[in-house]
Amino acid sequence: MAASASSSLLSSRSPIKLTSLSSLTWRLPVSVSLPRHQRRRASPVFVVLSMDAKPTVLVAEKLGEAGLDLLKEFANVDCSYNLSPEELCTKISLCDALIVRSGTKVSREVFESSGGRLKVVGRAGVGIDNVDLGAATEHGCLVVNAPTANTVAAAEHGIALLTSMARNVAQADASIKAGKWLRNKYVGVSLVGKTLAVMGFGKVGTEVARRAKGLGMHVIAHDPYAPADRAHAIGVDLVSFDEAISTADFLSLHMPLTPATSKILNDENFSKMKKGVRIVNVARGGVIDEDALVRALDAGIVAQAALDVFTVEPPPKDSKLIQHENVTVTPHLGASTMEAQEGVAIEIAEAVVGALRGELAATAVNAPMVPAEVLTELKPYVTLAEKLGRLAVQLVAGGSGVKSVKVTYASARGPDDLDTRLLRAMVTKGLIEPISSVFVNLVNADFTAKQRGVRITEQRVLLDGSPESPLEFIQVQIANVESRFASAMSESGEVTVEGKVKDGVAHLTKVGGFEVDVSLEGNIILCRQVDQPGMIGTVGSILGEENVNVSFMSVGRTAPRKQAIMAIGVDEQPSKAALKRIGEIPAIEEFVFLDL
Numbered sequence: 001m002a003a004s005a006s007s008s009l010l011s012s013r014s015p016i017k018l019t020s021l022s023s024l025t026w027r028l029p030v031s032v033s034l035p036r037h038q039r040r041r042a043s044p045v046f047v048v049l050s051m052d053a054k055p056t057v058l059v060a061e062k063l064g065e066a067g068l069d070l071l072k073e074f075a076n077v078d079c080s081y082n083l084s085p086e087e088l089c090t091k092i093s094l095c096d097a098l099i100v101r102s103g104t105k106v107s108r109e110v111f112e113s114s115g116g117r118l119k120v121v122g123r124a125g126v127g128i129d130n131v132d133l134g135a136a137t138e139h140g141c142l143v144v145n146a147p148t149a150n151t152v153a154a155a156e157h158g159i160a161l162l163t164s165m166a167r168n169v170a171q172a173d174a175s176i177k178a179g180k181w182l183r184n185k186y187v188g189v190s191l192v193g194k195t196l197a198v199m200g201f202g203k204v205g206t207e208v209a210r211r212a213k214g215l216g217m218h219v220i221a222h223d224p225y226a227p228a229d230r231a232h233a234i235g236v237d238l239v240s241f242d243e244a245i246s247t248a249d250f251l252s253l254h255m256p257l258t259p260a261t262s263k264i265l266n267d268e269n270f271s272k273m274k275k276g277v278r279i280v281n282v283a284r285g286g287v288i289d290e291d292a293l294v295r296a297l298d299a300g301i302v303a304q305a306a307l308d309v310f311t312v313e314p315p316p317k318d319s320k321l322i323q324h325e326n327v328t329v330t331p332h333l334g335a336s337t338m339e340a341q342e343g344v345a346i347e348i349a350e351a352v353v354g355a356l357r358g359e360l361a362a363t364a365v366n367a368p369m370v371p372a373e374v375l376t377e378l379k380p381y382v383t384l385a386e387k388l389g390r391l392a393v394q395l396v397a398g399g400s401g402v403k404s405v406k407v408t409y410a411s412a413r414g415p416d417d418l419d420t421r422l423l424r425a426m427v428t429k430g431l432i433e434p435i436s437s438v439f440v441n442l443v444n445a446d447f448t449a450k451q452r453g454v455r456i457t458e459q460r461v462l463l464d465g466s467p468e469s470p471l472e473f474i475q476v477q478i479a480n481v482e483s484r485f486a487s488a489m490s491e492s493g494e495v496t497v498e499g500k501v502k503d504g505v506a507h508l509t510k511v512g513g514f515e516v517d518v519s520l521e522g523n524i525i526l527c528r529q530v531d532q533p534g535m536i537g538t539v540g541s542i543l544g545e546e547n548v549n550v551s552f553m554s555v556g557r558t559a560p561r562k563q564a565i566m567a568i569g570v571d572e573q574p575s576k577a578a579l580k581r582i583g584e585i586p587a588i589e590e591f592v593f594l595d596l
């Protein structure tokens with residue numbers, strides 16, 4: 001038996017001031033009860049549990065070979081294209097990750113059908129409007145995309161549509177193949193000197209703008225979120241939506257499909273445009289009200305449109321829009337170059353494999369992105385945060401209902417130098433997993449807490465000293481509850497546990513008002529006792545006789561020979577009989593076994 005005892009009443013830390021209180025103010029009613037057996041061990045995972053078996057990745061749309069090769073090094077890869085929604089729902093329960101392009105709807109049903117196994121959805125491209133992000137988050141499923149590899153391809157396709165529309169290339173080609181020679185009919189318009197409004201000045205929009213300037217066009221842009229200096233740097237003026245649509249000879253659409261952009265080009269806005277305007281859309285079909293576009297084409301407001309994307313893909317064959325003689329169409333080819341598809345495949349395969357390994361992806365769409373170096377530094381604190389959550393919730397008397405949790409981070413670093421999102425998520429994981437069947441991770445932690453009516457507030461304590469280590473201690477307090485272990489209540493009436501990282505290992509350093517020091521590596525027995533000689537030996541002997549290995553012992557007391565708390569780290573779970581024997585030691589006033 002290895003046992004060490006320490007007792008300390010004085011705290012060496014020096015709180016200076018409280019900063020940046022951020023809170024998640026959720027107040028749904030919830031009542032949680034505390035089962036005696038804890039179902040999961042604490043695990044220092046970020047996004048997914050590490051898996052012993054090879055994970056399975058379902059690739060539901062064509063992906064470049066280089067990406068498939070990367071996936072195959074790490075996972076079983078099932079390439080099944082053209083699945084019906086029902087087939088996808090059936091298959092998904094056997095998959096840890098799913099990779100799609102824009103042609104697969106990853107609906108709520110898909111997440112529900114996965115039975116919790118699906119941990120990552122990789123979108124091999126930019127637009128994630130085909131993935132139900134809300135459902136993904138609720139199910140703790142990370143969504144990653146490949147946002148950069150197809151930018152140039154999309155921009156080049158936009159320019160191809162712009163130039164070919166202006167010179168009637170597609171229509172003229174079709175007419176020659178139909179045996180005609182119509183030189184007068186297909187007189188085009190010139191681009192040089194014309195005003196192009198780029199709607200959405202992001203990655204693709206910027207590249208389109210650069211290229212259009214090279215064609216001698218006057219380029220303006222509208223994007224409520226783009227910085228004006230980035231536009232100025234390439235000689236583009238950012239203007240209001242109304243100015244853009246009313247002054248443009250050509251409009252090129254490059255914004256995402258969101259509730260705010262859905263059908264943003266509608267009857268009202270077409271009526272504000274210059275007569276004879278020409279429109280290119282390589283963004284998403286849904287940003288245009290397609291019926292309104294047909295009316296605007298028929299009325300001559302819109303002279304021509306060149307469309308790569310449609311509200312419904314593929315669009316109905318008899319669609320008036322598709323059949324319109326002034327409309328040029330391509331079947332969502334913006335990202336379809338050899339180079340872009342190879343790049344996208346590698347980008348998404350790396351993101352999915354990283355996520356399956358438990359790393360946080362740089363292209364996460366529904367989780368905070370935490371840089372790798374920050375993650376490395378925070379790793380032991382992540383473990384500490386989760387274990388403190390697990391301890392705190394187990395100290396709550398069953399049926400009390402955990403509703404109000406305060407997490408305090410003490411650090412010499414300023415608030416901007418300490419990203420606590422991961423820590424908060426792990427405290428939440430620790431709080432919720434022992435009392436539910438929900439798997440909690442960085443993706444769904446906030447959602448799960450909100451759903452269960454757990455309000456988590458965060459507080460920073462700014463310490464003097466060196467900001468070398470990110471945190472001095474973390475404290476977790478649960479208010480408005482009773483405790484199974486009365487000594488865990490702070491003077492102000494909260495269940496309180498506090499811990500720090502020592503030599504890379506998480507330690508419990510405070511329970512209620514008592515200072516202890518026990519490494520959080522096994523399980524813990526907490527005893528409140530009268531401080532008197534022989535207690536460590538008495539409890540240690542009982543555990544030894546029951547073949548329970550003690551990893552650590554620590555005693556915190558209010559004053560010599562008064563009350564003390566003994567924290568005992570044990571590798572195994574003691575039997576009921578052993579716990580009963582400990583409880584029967586006369587000097588022991590209360591005790592609790594906590595499963596980490």
Ligand SMILES: NC(=O)c1ccc[n+]([C@@H]2O[C@H](COP(=O)([O-])OP(=O)(O)OC[C@H]3O[C@@H](n4cnc5c(N)ncnc54)[C@H](O)[C@@H]3O)[C@@H](O)[C@H]2O)c1
Pocket residue numbers: 126127128147150151154199200201202203204205222223224225226254255256257260261282283284308309332333334335336
């Ligand atoms: N046709 C294709 O094959 C293809 C290929 C790549 C990208 N895309 C689509 O093109 C679009 C742009 O892609 P990206 O990579 O440039 O994305 P991006 O995120 O880099 O750029 C989108 C820009 O739109 C802006 N925006 C958001 N709301 C807006 C609004 N209401 N009005 C104006 N601008 C708004 C954003 O601020 C952002 O700057 C996406 O919809 C994407 O799915 C299509």
Ligand SMILES: O=C(O)[C@H](O)COP(=O)(O)O
Pocket residue numbers: 101102103124125126127128150332334335336
């Ligand atoms: O959003 C995108 O990346 C593009 O629309 C490409 O979609 P795709 O991968 O289906 O070609």
